[in-house]
Amino acid sequence: MVRTSVVSSLCSVTKEWDENISYLQLCQRIESFTGIEPCYMRLSFEFDDGKKLEILESSNPYPFKTYPHVSMILVEDLNENSVVNQLQNSNGTESNFHLSDEEYAKRTDSVLQWKMKNNYGRFNSDSKRSQESNKQLQQQRIAELQIDQRCSVESEGQLERRGWLRFIGRIGEINDQDIWCGVEFDDPVGKNDGSFKGHIYFGPVKTNHGGFVKPLAVKTGPEFLPMTKNDQSDDEI
Structure with missing residues (x-):
C-alpha cells in the first residue's frame, strides 16, 4: 500500500x-x-x-x-x-x-x-444499496470457501491463476472491515510470501507465491488442478 x-x-x-x-x-x-x-x-x-x-x-x-x-x-x-x-x-x-x-x-x-x-x-441511496449488495455477495462466497483447498482466482482484468486457499480474514494493516483471502499460488504470480507489512498471515511461502484477494475472486474445489505452462500468466495481483 x-x-x-x-x-x-x-x-x-x-x-x-x-x-x-x-x-x-x-x-x-x-x-x-x-x-x-x-x-x-x-x-x-x-x-x-x-x-x-x-x-x-x-x-x-x-x-x-x-x-x-x-x-x-x-x-x-x-x-x-x-x-x-x-x-x-x-x-x-x-x-x-x-x-x-x-x-x-x-x-x-x-x-x-x-x-x-x-x-x-x-x-446516494443507490450507491449504498450497491455496496450492501456487494457485501452480501462477499459473505455468501466466504461461506462457500474452504481453507487449505485447491482454488481458482479470477479478478477483473487478470487471467485465471490457481493455487491453495490458505487464509480468510481481516488484514489489520489495511482496515478492520474488509475480508481478504490469502492464496498460495502455484507459480510466482503473487506479490508477497503470505505476509503484509511484516505481519505473517499464512505461510510464509516462496517469494511472490503469495497474494491477498477479495473473496468474490476466489473459488475452491478439487477440480482446480495446476495449470499447464501454456495457461500461466505473469500478471500480478
Missing part, C-alpha cells in the same frame, strides 16, 4: 492506495472526497525531496507502479464553473486548507456538505 496526503483547494486528507490502482481508478477515488470530476482533474505528485511532477494517464496508466515513493498528491480543478471552485471563491481565498477529517466534516461550506445535500457519491 502507498500512503499519501491528498490536497485540493477545499480539503486535505491522508489516504492509503493499492499500488496497482489505475490512473482512472485513482481519479474516481479522489473525486469521492474532493468533488472534482476526473475529466477536469489535474494531478501532480510531490515526492519526499520536495520535487513535483504532473501525472498524465497516457504516460502513467498505473502511477504508483512508476512512482512508489509519493508523499503528496496535489489536485487541481480545471473547471472554472464547478461547484468546487464556486465554493472556493465564496470563501474569498485561493489557498489550500489543511484540515483533519473531523474538522472538515464540521464545515458547512464544504464539498462534503454539498454531496450530502445532493445525495452524491456514497450518500
